[in-house]
Amino acid sequence: MDREEFFFLIPGVLYGIALFDLLSVFRAKKYYWESLAWALILFVSLVGNLFDLYPKLTAISQNLWVYLIYLLSPLMFVHACYVIASQDDKLEQKDRFITYRKSFFGALAGFILINILAQLFVVNDNRLIFRLIVLAFFVPHLFIDQVKLRAVSLVATAALLGYQLMVVT
Numbered sequence: 001m002d003r004e005e006f007f008f009l010i011p012g013v014l015y016g017i018a019l020f021d022l023l024s025v026f027r028a029k030k031y032y033w034e035s036l037a038w039a040l041i042l043f044v045s046l047v048g049n050l051f052d053l054y055p056k057l058t059a060i061s062q063n064l065w066v067y068l069i070y071l072l073s074p075l076m077f078v079h080a081c082y083v084i085a086s087q088d089d090k091l092e093q094k095d096r097f098i099t100y101r102k103s104f105f106g107a108l109a110g111f112i113l114i115n116i117l118a119q120l121f122v123v124n125d126n127r128l129i130f131r132l133i134v135l136a137f138f139v140p141h142l143f144i145d146q147v148k149l150r151a152v153s154l155v156a157t158a159a160l161l162g163y164q165l166m167v168v169t
Helices: 003-027 035-059 064-084 093-097 103-121 128-142 147-168
Strands: none
Touching: 003 035, 003 064, 035 064, 035 093, 064 103, 093 103, 103 128, 103 147, 128 147
C-alpha cells in the first residue's frame, strides 16, 4: 500500500458510513418520496465522489492541511446521509425530513462549499460552475420551506449530476 492509498482509507471509510446510512432510508416503515429521491441522488454522488477522489490523492496527500480540508467534505456528506436516514422510530420519514431539512441542506451546501475551496486552492478539476449552480440549489432551502421548490432543486440536481457523470466517464 502506497501513501496515496493509505490516505484514501479515511475518506473511504467515511463514505462507507454514508452508504450504510443511505441504506437505512429503505428500512423505514413508511416511505417519503423526497427522502428516497435524495438518497438516490446522494448514492450516485457518493460513487462519483469516490471515482473523482482517487486521481486527486497525490495532491491531497502532500500537505496535512489540504488533507484535513478534504476530510471535511466526506464528513459533511456523512452528516447529510445521516440526517435523511430514518433512525428515530418516533418520527416518520416525512416528519424527520421536514424537521431536519435545514441540517440536511446545510450539510449539502457545506459539502459543495468545501469542494469549491478545495478546487480553488488545491486541484482545479474545472467543475467550479457546476458546483456553484448546485450550491445555489441548496442554499434557499435553509430559509424557504416549500415542497415545490425542493422538487425543482431535486430534478435540477439530478439532471446536472447525470450530465456531470456523463462528461466525467
